[in-house]
Amino acid sequence: MEFLRPATWDEALAAKAEYPTALPISGGTDVMVEMNFDVHRPSAILDLNRITELTEWEITGDVVRLGASVPYTRIINELSGPLPGLALAAHTVGSPQIRNRGGVGGNLGGASPAGDAHPALLAAGRDVFVEVASHARGTRLIAIDDFYVGVKRNSMEQDELIRRVHIPVADGPQQFSKIGTRNAMVIAVCAFGFALHPKNRTVGTGIGSAAPTPRRAVEAEEYLQGVLAERGLWESGDLLGAEVTQRFGELVKAAASPIDDVRGTADYRRHSLAVMARRTLTWTWNDYSKQIRSAA
Numbered sequence: 001m002e003f004l005r006p007a008t009w010d011e012a013l014a015a016k017a018e019y020p021t022a023l024p025i026s027g028g029t030d031v032m033v034e035m036n037f038d039v040h041r042p043s044a045i046l047d048l049n050r051i052t053e054l055t056e057w058e059i060t061g062d063v064v065r066l067g068a069s070v071p072y073t074r075i076i077n078e079l080s081g082p083l084p085g086l087a088l089a090a091h092t093v094g095s096p097q098i099r100n101r102g103g104v105g106g107n108l109g110g111a112s113p114a115g116d117a118h119p120a121l122l123a124a125g126r127d128v129f130v131e132v133a134s135h136a137r138g139t140r141l142i143a144i145d146d147f148y149v150g151v152k153r154n155s156m157e158q159d160e161l162i163r164r165v166h167i168p169v170a171d172g173p174q175q176f177s178k179i180g181t182r183n184a185m186v187i188a189v190c191a192f193g194f195a196l197h198p199k200n201r202t203v204g205t206g207i208g209s210a211a212p213t214p215r216r217a218v219e220a221e222e223y224l225q226g227v228l229a230e231r232g233l234w235e236s237g238d239l240l241g242a243e244v245t246q247r248f249g250e251l252v253k254a255a256a257s258p259i260d261d262v263r264g265t266a267d268y269r270r271h272s273l274a275v276m277a278r279r280t281l282t283w284t285w286n287d288y289s290k291q292i293r294s295a296a
């Protein structure tokens, strides 16, 4: 097995062009498990750990540019202000050791429907982009809605690597909720991310582990946006009625297409999603109402 250790991003892209089947490794928290279980016997491993820019983040204007290998621990410690939904999701990943190594680039590379970053990225809005690059064709941005294409499949080409993720700085409250068989070290039975975007009067949703790919609940988003606009609730911050949270929960539930598996039944997942949707909407809206009232 070849072991490739590029020192720079350009060297990494050149190595990926020369060895297209080389398996990138960042934190290794998925790759090493899969190799131990013989899921992969790659002819080459492409170690990205010497490329320092992959572990950096910056805020330019209203956008966080998050390096693919920034570990979850740093997202929690350094980015809970600008990326509250992603930081909450990061809190639920594995254990401290896993959070110290694993990052969003690895979650996107694996594209598991159960990955915890995905619902938070979807909920963060339609202006979330995965920046990928290849030696031959340069850089391109993939909208998060176009990124997940099948079970553990993403829309990257074989010679591409993930450089970073562009995520708008939160302008409203965000939440993340996850059901597991215990509180830590658990793959989601299902998960839900939710965000209010007061600036452009939209809301964002993300469903995890309840469909072949992470997905948003489009009808639920449209329903809620309609209610908030028609009733002037963005301006007043008045409380939502129970019928609104109920309907929103039902629409989120309807957007899922889960299966029965060892972690839970499809029915349980649908039920849980409706509960998580109602709760996360209530929590975020209560926070938003308080902000509106204290600003008045």
Ligand SMILES: Cc1cc2nc3c(=O)[nH]c(=O)nc-3n(C[C@H](O)[C@H](O)[C@H](O)COP(=O)(O)OP(=O)(O)OC[C@H]3O[C@@H](n4cnc5c(N)ncnc54)[C@H](O)[C@@H]3O)c2cc1C
Pocket (backbone or CB within 6 Å): 023, 024, 025, 026, 027, 028, 029, 030, 031, 032, 033, 048, 068, 069, 092, 093, 094, 095, 098, 101, 102, 103, 104, 105, 106, 107, 108, 109, 110, 114, 115, 116, 117, 160, 161, 162, 163, 185, 186, 187, 188
């Ligand atoms: C004990 C344990 C508990 C876990 N718990 C959770 C959990 O609760 N929630 C959760 O979501 N995940 C969990 N995971 C899975 C894993 O930690 C996450 O998916 C993590 O985000 C992977 O990041 P990484 O940097 O370690 O990726 P790696 O293992 O290095 O890579 C993962 C995949 O992404 C590809 N890849 C990595 N970087 C790039 C790049 N820059 N460009 C292109 N492809 C790339 C790799 O080739 C591979 O296919 C757990 C894993 C373990 C072992």
